[in-house]
Each structure stands twice: as structure tokens, then as C-alpha cells.
Amino acid sequence: MVTLKQLAEQLNVSVSTVSKALHNSEEISKDTIQRVKELAKHLNYQPNRMALSLKSNKTKTLGVIIPNVLNHFFAKALYAIEMEATKQGYNIITCLSNELLSKEKESLLLLSNGSVDGFIMSIAEETQVENNMEHISAILNKDIPVVLFDRVAEDLDCDKVIIDDFGASYEATKHLLKEGRKHIVHISDIDELSVGKLRKNGYLKAIEEDANYKNDPIFINIGKEDDLEVVIDDLFKSHKNVDGIISSDNTSGVVAQHKALKLGYNIPEKLSIIGFSDDNVLAFTDPKLSTISQHTMDIGKATVELMIERLNQKNSTKHETKTIKTKLILRGTTK
Amino acid sequence: MVTLKQLAEQLNVSVSTVSKALHNSEEISKDTIQRVKELAKHLNYQPNRMALSLKSNKTKTLGVIIPNVLNHFFAKALYAIEMEATKQGYNIITCLSNELLSKEKESLLLLSNGSVDGFIMSIAEETQVENNMEHISAILNKDIPVVLFDRVAEDLDCDKVIIDDFGASYEATKHLLKEGRKHIVHISDIDELSVGKLRKNGYLKAIEEDANYKNDPIFINIGKEDDLEVVIDDLFKSHKNVDGIISSDNTSGVVAQHKALKLGYNIPEKLSIIGFSDDNVLAFTDPKLSTISQHTMDIGKATVELMIERLNQKNSTKHETKTIKTKLILRGTTK
């Protein structure tokens, strides 16, 4: 890499002159500025990032910790985060916690040595289950900003971006109730997660509020070890009269639809399905799955925006929680 | 952040003593070493990454440039790369080219200022279409190592990790021929990509070699603007007698299967399907889709391994191209 020193030597001026010239300093003569810039361009000079960071104590880099990139929601969030960060002149260092507390801890630790200006993260499952947030508090105590998205923790004092999981689920369930459904099932593979609980409660609330709904709520939990398809097969075996399904993740709604069609359920006449899904699954469904759109791009964007704001006025201002609107998109699997 | 200087002041020794003590230098007395380490631990000292990098001219960071994270193959590759990099003590800065030459160029440029020790990348579609590799050569000329995976460029002199696209497609087609299929279609949404061409040619070769196969090859190209579902509907309309399908991407095989089943095709009795798919789509298929497994985890791992090798012996050794084995996995959509 070409350095200021090399430019200075070739031009027979001092390093500081070169530095100033490249910054268009008033102190330097037009002529010198031009000579310096020409050579710099010619030699393809780029200021060394590490030296800059060392000097300024800013890295222009964000640490992004994602529980699972193979989950479409997080892949899309990463996509949105990368886009917005790039737009704002930041790079992202991506770490995957793989839902493990240990990996999350390690990433946080390893990057808190001046590698990044702040962290954007969604909390790993294990971390939420064990409710162990010390590693995150530790980062906050070091005055490194953290913005949480989607899976957040109540008691962490930092910026957050969430959706109204409770409300979205409540609304979707209400819709099924309005259709007159009497046996509505809630399927979830994220029962222990904050968002999972909220979605479940939204469903529950809607059902409990409905005076005409006489049946008990039905919760189907997909455990880590469970085979989604088997669980859903079992569901239809044990609950032949199910006529509404709310799925709290991207895939189980689709699988439920497939299984139901195979069993001869008439969708949406006899059975309605709504999934917390992205449109990447639509091509696999017929009729097209009705979904709760999470506006993942907006989530990612808002996350980065909050972070940058925070970085630009580190101290002051109270922490903010931004709620991104969801949207119930009715397609072919609902009436 | 705590610095050596702060430790030194508190302990009344010089900065270099502290530095050496933390490195267990022989020169420092046991006693001092212990005192230093205790305080360091107590104050949670972490060496400043930027200072280290500036000094050593190593960042322990890799730039990873991915064409599209929403594509499951790349998400999985990213996953594998992150895992292996972390294992080897490297961080990754992730950039998404979104299939654009301009974005790819920019990422390469921005990170080549000492931000990373090397680049791992799969080439953007636009870059391959325009066959413009100058930005990558430029990086190589700067002596920054690059490892390409999956989508590579013949004439770039660097390490590469690929699969035998031609062979895999050839083998899969052969299988369909062995089943006695007479109207085999090749569906692709990556026709302009190096890998797309190879897969197509593998299919073609197998068909041409088969003396008993009398029909013309049938190529279905999914363009950027096309609606996959519409194109596949059209396929079945215009080629009612299709009895074999090779799909060169993760989703079109699945969609083809759905459409075919809906139209009443008997799978696999009357129609066989093989996709270049990962197992994430299996839950959406019934019978289960037969696939060419690309061993994406191995690809990612090999990529990082090649990179680390290269970094550890920068000069010397000729560049290597590693071919990861594929595997034809026959499930329910083939006989």
C-alpha cells in the first residue's frame, strides 16, 4: 500500500504537507495541492484504514450478530442492514451466533476491542431461554452502543427495533374469527423466544375476547428435535376439525398448507391459514398463502438508522424503541 | 478502553514492560508478570485491534462478497465461511454485491485500504455477463489474495473453489436417461453465469451421447423479469409430453413439481425431477425432491482454508483450484 510518506519522498515535501494537500487545506498552495493530488491518484493512494481508526478512535464498522442466516427472516434483515450500512458509509462485520449463548458472547467479546463502533444484534435463542444478558450489559457498560432488533430483551437499556408481534398475531387471529372459524391452531417453533410468546399471546387474547368462540386454544410447538412434517401430520390426525391456522414462522404455515391439501381440506373454504412468512415461500403455495408481512427491509433499515444516530450523539438522548408496522396480507388461504 | 499506558501508570512500570509481561516474556520477572496480569484482568484489558493491525499489517479479517444472501445457496455458503473463519481466528466483513458490478467494484475498492487481509467472493451476475474482471485483477496486483468460489472466472489467476457443475448435471441427466425418459427439460435461471453454462452443457452432452434419445434438448430460461410460475405453466402447456426435468437452481424444481402435480402428472412414474437444491426445500415437496447436493458447507470451508493457506505463505505456490464433490441424491421424484 502507498503511504503518505512515500508520496512525500517522491515530491520532496513533508508528510504533513501531503496530508494537508489531500485535504485541500487553505495553508497549502494551489500548485502543491495539484502536484500532490496528481501523484496520489497516479499511485492509487488510499489512506490506511487502520491508521485512521487508531487516530480517530472510530472504525466506521458495525458488528452484526445474527442468530441464524439460514432463516430467511434473518437473511433478509442482514440484507437490509448491509444495504443501509453501506449507504451510510459503514462496513459490517457479520457474526452468526447460531442461537448459542457462547458464540454470541464470544463475538461480542472479540469485537469489543476496538473492532467496531457498535453492535446490531438479535438475541440468540439460548440467550433468551437462559435469560442471561450480562455479556450485552457489559458491552453497554463499556459505552459501546447496541441496537437490538426483533428478539430483544426488556431489561437491556438500549435502542431497539421490533414489530408489534402481539398485535399482528391478534389481528390475524381476529380475522380468522371473523371468518367464523371455530378450531384455530397456533403453530410455533419459537415458543421460548420473546417474539414467540408475544405472538402466542396475541392469538390467545383474540380467542379469549371472542364470546362466540367456545373451544380451547390449541398450541402446537415444534421443538428443536421435532420433525416439522411429522408434527403437522399429527396435528391433522388429532384435530380433524381444525379450520384455522396461525403459524408464527416462515415455513410451518406452508407445510401445514401442503399437508392439509393432501388430506383433502378445502382451502380456504374449510380451512384458513395465515403465516408469519416472507414472500419467498409464495411460489411454493397454491392457493397463495396469506401472510403477516413483517417489513423486514424496514426493520433492517431502522436498525442501522438508530445506530448511526446513536453514534453521532453518543451520550445524551434516552434510548428509543421503534416499532415497525406489520401488515396482514390476505391472499388465497383466507376467505 | 483500557490501554497499556494506563496499566503502566498504575503499576509504575514502563509500557513495554507491561507489553512484555502480558506476552510472558522471559525478560520480565515472575513477580512483575503476575502483577501486570492481575491488573490487566481486573481492568479487563484488551489489546486494541486497530493498533495491532497497524503495527503488524495484518487485520485478521476477510472480506466476503456475496452476490445475493436471499439465495439459499449463498446464505449457506456465508454460514460455512463464517464458521470456518471464526474457527481460524478471523472475522469477516460481509458485502453484498446484489449481482451488480458497480457494487462489487465499490466493495473491493473500499476494503482494499488495509481493512482486510484477503477477499473471498463469488462473482456477481453482471460482472460475469459483461466479463469485466479488472477490478479483481487490480486487487490481485496489489498482492491482496482473492479466493473465488462457485462463480469463478477462468482467466483470473487466483485460488478457486468450485463444484463439477458439468459433471453433476451430466450425471443427473444420465440418470433420467437410464430411467428411459424421452423428453427431458433443462430449466435454468442462471443461463449467463459460468456455472449455468456448465450445467446446461452437462445436460446437453448426456443427451447427445445417448443414441436412443431422438428428441431435441429443451431449454427453459427464467429471465430476470420473468415470473417463474408463469414460465413453468407455459412449459407444461407447450410440452405436454415432458417426462424429465433438471433444474439448475434451488427453487424452480420445486415449483415445477407443484405445477406438475396439480396438472395430474404422476411423479415419478410419468415424470422425474432433479433439482440443484438444498434440503431446505424438501419440506415443501411430496414426494421428496431428488437433488444434486452441492455440499455447500464443504465449499465454504474449503474456501476459507485456501485463503488461510495463502495468507500464511503469501508468495510462492501456484494457485489452486479445488473441486468439491457433488452427490446425486435420489428421493421420491425419480424412479
Add this chain to the structure above:
DNA sequence: AGCTAATTGTTTGAGCGTTACCATAGACAT
């Protein structure tokens, strides 16, 4: 005992590539 020589433990200083601040040299005006 009295000297050098080796050993031990520490400090000094330079340098990685930058930038910010301060200093200085020369030209010119007062």
C-alpha cells in the same frame, strides 16, 4: 579483595500511517 563479565529486569526509542497543532523561514509592508 578487586576486577571484569555475564545475567537479570527494566526503560528508552523508534516506528506502523495518520492528523492536529505549533514552529519557522522567507517575502513583503510598515
Add this chain to the structure above:
DNA sequence: ATGTCTATGGTAACGCTCAAACAATTAGCT
């Protein structure tokens, strides 16, 4: 002379490491 520009150079600092210098002790030798 003194002051005021203009254009440039020098130095320190960011946090770290490494080579070299140094001081203080200990060992070795006559």
C-alpha cells in the same frame, strides 16, 4: 526593526511491539 502574511516543516499522539540501551545485581576469575 517589527509585524504580517504565505507556504511549508516538525512533533506528538493514537496503542502497540520490538530492538537496543541501560542499571543493578550476581558470578567468575586472578
